[in-house]
Amino acid sequence: MIRRTHLVSTVGGLDTPTNGEGSSKIKDADGILTVTKSTFQNNSAKQGGAIDNDGNSAHVNFNRIIGNTASKGIAIYNNNDDDSTVDATLNWWGSNNNPSKYVSGNVNVKPWMVLTIKKNTTTIQNGDTSTLTTNLLYDNLGKYHNPVDGNVPNVQVTFTGSHGSLN
Numbered sequence: 001m002i003r004r005t006h007l008v009s010t011v012g013g014l015d016t017p018t019n020g021e022g023s024s025k026i027k028d029a030d031g032i033l034t035v036t037k038s039t040f041q042n043n044s045a046k047q048g049g050a051i052d053n054d055g056n057s058a059h060v061n062f063n064r065i066i067g068n069t070a071s072k073g074i075a076i077y078n079n080n081d082d083d084s085t086v087d088a089t090l091n092w093w094g095s096n097n098n099p100s101k102y103v104s105g106n107v108n109v110k111p112w113m114v115l116t117i118k119k120n121t122t123t124i125q126n127g128d129t130s131t132l133t134t135n136l137l138y139d140n141l142g143k144y145h146n147p148v149d150g151n152v153p154n155v156q157v158t159f160t161g162s163h164g165s166l167n
Contacts, residue, residue: 048077066094078105111139
């Protein structure tokens with residue numbers, strides 16, 4: 001089990017490939033992989049920019065998976081011949097949009113976590129301020145996920161605004 005890990009900006013991964021395939025940050029072979037409350041950001045490999053699964057099964061839940069690159073499985077690649085599935089549900093993929101484009105092979109990404117933003121006022125006059133509160137406690141179907149049962153790692157979020165728009 002891998003928990004509360006930050007794997008940011010790696011190329012090639014933890015092992016040194018000898019077959020020219022490249023490797024991702026986590027490569028699972030013939031085991032049961034469980035990854036939770038971790039961050040995979042800006043990693044690069046030939047297969048699975050964040051995770052390359054050759055094992056029996058994998059459970060990858062409540063993680064931040066953002067900005068990874070690979071020619072097969074931008075973030076997660078499942079290369080199993082036995083039809084096992086990678087459970088990659090309830091992750092934050094850097095967007096509220098369907099993350100299916102970030103995986104390859106038999107990988108289930110539905111449901112996924114979405115960023116919710118709440119404001120404390122509806123109108124802000126010139127020179128006024130407003131507080132925005134964000135969370136990753138709801139999935140794309142609107143279901144609440146209590147942090148006691150699992151949560152995406154917390155990070156600080158900064159917004160800038162101009163003429164009523166947030167960036």
